[in-house]
Amino acid sequence: MEMVSHEKVGLMSGGFVWVKGLFAKLVEVASKTRALGKDDPRRVIHSLKLGLTLTIVSMLYYYKPLFANFGVSAMWAVMTVVVVFEFSVGATLGKGLNRAFATLFAGALGAGAHHLAALSGHVGQPIITSIFVFLLACILTFMRFFPSIKAKYDYGMMIGILTFSFVSISGVGDDEILLLLQKRVSTIFLGVCVCVVISISISPFWAGQDLHNRIALNIEKLALFFQGYGSVEYFKTLQDREAKDDKSIQAYKSILKSSGIEDTLYNFARWEPGHGCFQFRHPWKQYLKIGALTYQCAFRIDALHRNLSSSSFQVSQEIQTQIQEPCMEMSMETGKALRQLVSSIREMTQPTLAEIHTNNSKAAAKKLKASLKSSRLWENCDLLTLIPAANVGTLLVDVVDITEKIAEAVQELASLAHFKAAKPAEAAIQSEKEKVEPNIGVSFVTIPIGSG
């Protein structure tokens, strides 16, 4: 009796554990789902948009008058929606146009091949057709390896092979083939049109806008690093610095992890029509250039950060007092220059004020070099404690160079994309403030940043 009841209890508690585990799993999935949606609410909107588009197209299927002469081919429209509807407008347009035109051209080619093969009689037809299919499949598959084709027409190549085989193999007469082709092309065009219209009309996600924002955000992350280091004393110990908001300082790390995304966005943005502040032939390629420079800057910043936060980093008081000021100044000014570039990109105005800050940081760099050269610094101090500090100095000088290159690239973007001039009023206020505020360092020019 007892054993049986024991078993029962064991079974029940086992079941209870199982239910508990399932419940915990469900809660975990729910919280992950929530986090995913919260992280980027556009994901939820995209899912709803796709559901809506699919429903609309499948409703059309039920609405007989429209599809009466399409018949089963109407399914192609549904398929097209599922395959073509992508997150951004550019991706949807690219895939849609690829699908539509590849179907059109390869379909016509397939009809031609079918006609040619039919001429060779009942026995020869399969052989000739197979040779055609083999050749076209080989050529198009190999073409997909070309980087330039892969970037823009990869999907088109695949659909090309598909449609060509589909049409040329189909064992029906020439007239029927043309009808089949006509149905397929028109339903696919219909599907693509619905996708593009919904993608653009309901809360559109532009890859170009994304690329633009992303580049600005990445430069801002660099600025955060410099301003974070510029505002506190430079050679604080690790503990002191960790107390400060270290997260914003380390934001640059995300730049290093996601360098491929810009290329993808660029490939999508090229398909997009003019939208918002962007014209049709917006110089998207320039963003890649800025992105690459930003990556390089983050790369060096990482070395700088590793140096500053390494446990063996100790700097004597003497050195600190000597090189702290120019280091802080360089950091601060570079941060300000980068912030100017960010607001210039965000508001699409000419980055006129960034140059002042770049010049300031260059002046500070000169000062730092002079400090390092002066014999006062390295008298009576351990070389091993000097090296890390000097190291930080040289890395900073290096970073100032790259910031200048970024500023040049943004300037180039501004002239290529015809950014409007910065408001003269703001610039005036700016230069006014410069006169009033006293300079702190020798070559330290303070330029408070307006919203320009």
Added chain:
Amino acid sequence: MEMVSHEKVGLMSGGFVWVKGLFAKLVEVASKTRALGKDDPRRVIHSLKLGLTLTIVSMLYYYKPLFANFGVSAMWAVMTVVVVFEFSVGATLGKGLNRAFATLFAGALGAGAHHLAALSGHVGQPIITSIFVFLLACILTFMRFFPSIKAKYDYGMMIGILTFSFVSISGVGDDEILLLLQKRVSTIFLGVCVCVVISISISPFWAGQDLHNRIALNIEKLALFFQGYGSVEYFKTLQDREAKDDKSIQAYKSILKSSGIEDTLYNFARWEPGHGCFQFRHPWKQYLKIGALTYQCAFRIDALHRNLSSSSFQVSQEIQTQIQEPCMEMSMETGKALRQLVSSIREMTQPTLAEIHTNNSKAAAKKLKASLKSSRLWENCDLLTLIPAANVGTLLVDVVDITEKIAEAVQELASLAHFKAAKPAEAAIQSEKEKVEPNIGVSFVTIPIGSG
């Protein structure tokens, strides 16, 4: 008369220029094609394989007895080949299994939904069906955003939406639906099977093997850098060094450019069955760990290389003689350690000898630190000429640390994947050599390791 003949000449020369331009373009495309094929001949083989598979499946279409009860549905097999046949076995298997099982499950679900909707009569059916389609499309589309699902089941999710809509919308009776579904599933399974069989049986390209080779190659590139720098005198001028084979030294740069490829290969390799020396559950994840460390090492090497090849890099004779030796030794030993790891990975043997070299380079690092500390070094020399040299030294020490981590990760891989022990004969020869060759450094510690 003259004008007319002039025009003629102009027209002819214009035509000639056009033909010449076309010819030049053709030659360019041909040479690009050749380069692409030569760069990786597997591309040509892959194209031929796809052509062959497609031809086989389309031949089956003509061979009536097999397809008699499939009818037009046989097209699904052709489509499946075009969509599923990918470069590597893993990618083909992954896509094929996704397609086959997503079709099966979503088809069954769609048939159920169709049956349910049909219960609600002629008016209610379209509405109920649309609601089902909308809900499923939204949920599956959102699920595609989960990173873990995106990595393995992205394609399956898409095919799931497609098949579900396809089946549930189709305006036919329940019996017909089951027949349709059966045809669709069986043709798709057939297509996937042919793809997988051809992909594996004719010169298979395994993503796992690729990943394995790639990691070994990347470590070899690092080794090339160190051995390149270790063999020439360390602080040569830029010109001297450029004369030497600079290309092999800079091979590491390709590691920085292509960091995403390993993740892709990993995702494909997970689908692959055991092949060659790899068992089914080979620890592919460990390769990602080694890859990340390799990337970090290349990252630091880049800083080192930039330092050494910068135009402002001048080192006085005194410093050279002082720190040249330990630097060269560290470089050489690190290079040797990495080479050992490479051959250990390539031959799938335990990396027993790498540890000796890692220890040697650590010893040299200690020596370098001592040199930098000694006051002799920085008496009577310009600090600015000392800093770059010291910088190089600290970077080298940093790199030695990472090499040790790489060695540990490879060791871990060797024990996870049960690499066989290194041949005792080789180890004996090696330790023999160690004994004969005199130690160069002061604190050079030789640790002969058995074949454990």
